[in-house]
Amino acid sequence: MLLALASGCAGTKHTQRIALPSNNLLKAEQLQVVSDFKIERDHPVITDLKRLRMQISETLDLPLGTKPVVVYLFANELEYTQYLQTKFPNFPSRRAYFMETYGKDLSVYTWWGDQIQEDLRHEYTHGLLHAGLTNVPLWLDEGLAEYFEVGGALPGQVNNEHAQLLVVGVQRGAWRPDLARLEYLEQVQDMKRADYREAWAWVHFMLHSSPDTRMVLLEYLQELRTNPEPGPLRERLVAVSPDIDQRLLVYVAGLNGPGHWNASFLGSGNSTVRAVSH
Numbered sequence: 001m002l003l004a005l006a007s008g009c010a011g012t013k014h015t016q017r018i019a020l021p022s023n024n025l026l027k028a029e030q031l032q033v034v035s036d037f038k039i040e041r042d043h044p045v046i047t048d049l050k051r052l053r054m055q056i057s058e059t060l061d062l063p064l065g066t067k068p069v070v071v072y073l074f075a076n077e078l079e080y081t082q083y084l085q086t087k088f089p090n091f092p093s094r095r096a097y098f099m100e101t102y103g104k105d106l107s108v109y110t111w112w113g114d115q116i117q118e119d120l121r122h123e124y125t126h127g128l129l130h131a132g133l134t135n136v137p138l139w140l141d142e143g144l145a146e147y148f149e150v151g152g153a154l155p156g157q158v159n160n161e162h163a164q165l166l167v168v169g170v171q172r173g174a175w176r177p178d179l180a181r182l183e184y185l186e187q188v189q190d191m192k193r194a195d196y197r198e199a200w201a202w203v204h205f206m207l208h209s210s211p212d213t214r215m216v217l218l219e220y221l222q223e224l225r226t227n228p229e230p231g232p233l234r235e236r237l238v239a240v241s242p243d244i245d246q247r248l249l250v251y252v253a254g255l256n257g258p259g260h261w262n263a264s265f266l267g268s269g270n271s272t273v274r275a276v277s278h
């Protein structure tokens with residue numbers, strides 16, 4: 001589906017105009033923020049996104065890119081919702097969307113609210129990944145976005161909500177990892193909240209549990225720079241560790257230990273869409 005993303009007006013029962021923000025453009029490396037209100041270049045949210053770009057490059061061993069990621073930042077939820085409902089009436093209600101059109105433009109749509117930093121970190125991660133890779137498998141796209149949306153001086157802080165629910169699921173015997181199923185999902189609509197949680201867990205596990213799992217992920221990402229169809233990642237994990245599911249379970253159970261918890265519940269309810277994606 002080609003998404004025609006043009007500003008314009010449409011009939012509405014409300015008096016607000018239905019248009020993209022357009023008055024201000026802030027450029028910071030690959031980040032381009034278009035808004036109708038002024039944002040200072042040194043605003044903490046912008047500074048944080050610049051640092052995030054460096055963190056993603058360093059953590060995933062990916063080169064810094066140049067392709068712009070355009071963030072259409074609405075001033076409030078009403079203007080954002082009216083625009084999305086008019087232009088993309090079939091999209092479910094979400095706080096933010098990332099879209100990659102067939103022209104390969106990378107766009108983020110969201111509004112300035114209490115969770116703007118977390119939302120922008122999540123969506124900008126999508127944008128940076130799509131700017132540098134030929135393809136990003138859905139589950140991995142969301143797992144990495146969930147991983148990097150949690151702020152902090154260093155990446156990899158635990159998403160408390162995800163961790164708590166995973167631990168409870170393991171303790172009750174109600175949840176078991178199934179990466180093969182996750183890798184099968186292709187539509188954003190197919191990914192439920194529990195799938196985001198498991199995708200986050202696999203990414204966190206691969207990056208932090210051992211050098212061999214970390215290397216599997218980094219090599220897979222390197223391959224995605226040139227090969228859009230590298231095949232299942234799970235098979236590579238099993239090749240280095242046949243008991244990979246058990247290792248993940250043990251890792252997830254350990255997320256409940258001291259020093260792993262953040263002070264707040266970041267990351268709850270976040271959603272996005274990609275070309276149509278979240």
Ligand SMILES: [Zn+2]
Nearest residue numbers: 142145272278
């Ligand atoms: Zn997402």
